[in-house]
Amino acid sequence: LNVADLICKKRNKGILSREEIQFLIKGYVAGEIPDYQIAALLMAIWFVGMHNTETTDLTLAMADSGERVDLSSIPGVKVDKHSTGGVGDATTLIVAPLVAACGGKVAKMSGRGLGHTGGTLDKLESIPGLSVQQSIDSFIRIVADCGLAIVGQTADLAPADRLLYALRDVTGTIDSIPLIAASIMSKKLVSGSDAIVLDVKTGNGAFMNDMDGSEKLAKTMTAIGAKAGKRTTALITDMNQPLGNAVGNALEVREAIQVLRGELSGDLKTVSLALATQMLLVSGICADEAEARQRVESALSSGEALNRLARMIRAQGGHPEVIEKTELMPRASRQIPVLAGKSGRITRLDTARIGYCALLLGAGRQKKGDSIDPAVGLWMQKRLGDEVTKGEALAVLHVNAEDHIEEAFECFQKAVNIDAGRLEARKLIYKTISG
């Protein structure tokens, strides 16, 4: 096997065999195949795509590149959830307690935010005392005790993915459906759960802007899950505005708690309940959707889901009182409303730009390793389709540092279209796709 020949084969739309893909990934992780050959291969894949068998083989080769988490000592069905990344998306903080309250075991390894999208670990760290760095033993014990835990990666899972992602990031090859699918699924396959629900975001705040791409990504990932023996369902959900009203770490935790307290309805709640319902189905805890839906709603209304979140917070070293007193989390020193410049209807929100506005205030990272301010962000007062009057608040910026305020302000204003036009037809949950 010759690497340059395999690059040419892929470039010329050939289908790489399992053996060839394993050779490439093993050689790359071992340092025997240089970055520059893999970079050329990734760009060729970006152009010609991958056959389903290739994507599955790539995913499995990446999964096999490191350790696997063994969750077998936890009794019950382990069920995982993953979002492809959005703005104002605190669903994990709602969904994991809901599923745990219904008897599922949610052993979730999450990531940090990058660019305009947030990360669950950053959000959780807004809770005083809470640690997302847990040993694998502690992680397993917390899941067994509470039904859920949300932590950072406990080991070097799928090192091939870490290497490939870093390379893709600097070679213009991030936005490739097979590469995204293999990256996500390789980590899901090694993280030890029995079943997986994927939340594939679609719209102007998501990696995938169009429905075709989102559906292809969802189908690719559920097919990989099926072939790898993990029941996998994907929901395609809208990301043409922030899912919740809060964008920013402590703000999003507050909003999630409000949903779990039953104080708040809206898109964030709707998508969370749908995801939790699918998790009960895919894990086999419930046999049909009506039953699953009812179980989830009971877990919410009884307060058991909120109770589960409190138990997890305590187990991870945090102060569970935030459940009652969200003001225990860091708060920004100033709140500045962004006012509507004219009257009309909100016909479009540039969601990535709203995420970037929060980033400018300190809620996110331009690049890996940047520090963030848990307190800052913004709270949407108006959503898509709302009628607004000139001078009314569109959102409130939560601000600490003085720099970038002007820029963030302008960024938010530019993200909002107010006019007399019609809204594009949209749904909140477009499709459910099973592997």
Place this chain on the structure above:
Amino acid sequence: LNVADLICKKRNKGILSREEIQFLIKGYVAGEIPDYQIAALLMAIWFVGMHNTETTDLTLAMADSGERVDLSSIPGVKVDKHSTGGVGDATTLIVAPLVAACGGKVAKMSGRGLGHTGGTLDKLESIPGLSVQQSIDSFIRIVADCGLAIVGQTADLAPADRLLYALRDVTGTIDSIPLIAASIMSKKLVSGSDAIVLDVKTGNGAFMNDMDGSEKLAKTMTAIGAKAGKRTTALITDMNQPLGNAVGNALEVREAIQVLRGELSGDLKTVSLALATQMLLVSGICADEAEARQRVESALSSGEALNRLARMIRAQGGHPEVIEKTELMPRASRQIPVLAGKSGRITRLDTARIGYCALLLGAGRQKKGDSIDPAVGLWMQKRLGDEVTKGEALAVLHVNAEDHIEEAFECFQKAVNIDAGRLEARKLIYKTISG
């Protein structure tokens, strides 16, 4: 300027500006931009191509990456010639003396053979004593004295090209018209001549197999030449069989000498005269083609071209007696005919395979740095369109080492199609393209 952004821009069919291309090439040569980003960029270029302005800017940036040869101390017009690479193509050994005999100055830096194609330096080194490694002073003095010199690169000309070519070679990005054009023209621009004639080979023994690609390459290169202020003409010539009958280093020198002695006609002579004619035109030595053609034919028939070759050989340290006694060059120990397996007409020759057959015998290199045997190779007895009788010799293999003889034998047989079919229409010189 951000490299990843520029990769994405190119990938998305954007046109890179001169400033952006200079930034990329300077950064790469300086070691500030890593191989893997350039590899991804090259693959993106392989897929989307380059606009003419980009190819010119790339060529100029590559030319500016190192020294330029200053030939200004040589009186007269300096005219260069370059072939895109073929099999049995010893034209340089005929063309350079012809042009020198007509008053042109041919200061030629040549290359070595790789894969199925031969290299002029390897051929010349078949001549006992001759050295292709000359200092720049010696190179200039020989051209001034003899009208021609053929040497290896005297300095690190266009180091960007050296780096890019090595990277392309291992990343499946060799066969890209803008990258080939920029590679060739960057070296031509810095080698100091005033005018350039390009021999773009087309057919199954050339890099470019089809006329569309060959014509595009020719037009791209002549346009670059024109923009860079060098008069440039390209001939598109056939490479659907070895140009001469000889394939192998000493054998090709022998054939070239036979042409210069007036003993041999055929495709090699025809193309050589055409190239020399264009060199007299593009250099302004002759005003019209009829005059140029006549001058070239006189230089041949008078023996002045042969005399020029002898002078060059002596000046470069070789034994000029080879001009009379070609048997002074290394000769193979055995000659083995390849016989026709059936009677019929030769309707197709796989030229790359014939080149590979000679390589197997030791005449060429699988990879850079491999040693070669100057004596070995093959001599075609039959050419495209010839009628052959079963048992008649198609070619004679000139053999030294015993290994690979069987393989070479089979390789040649597979390269020859004998049947009752019709020949595809072909010409020897398809087109003349001026910048």
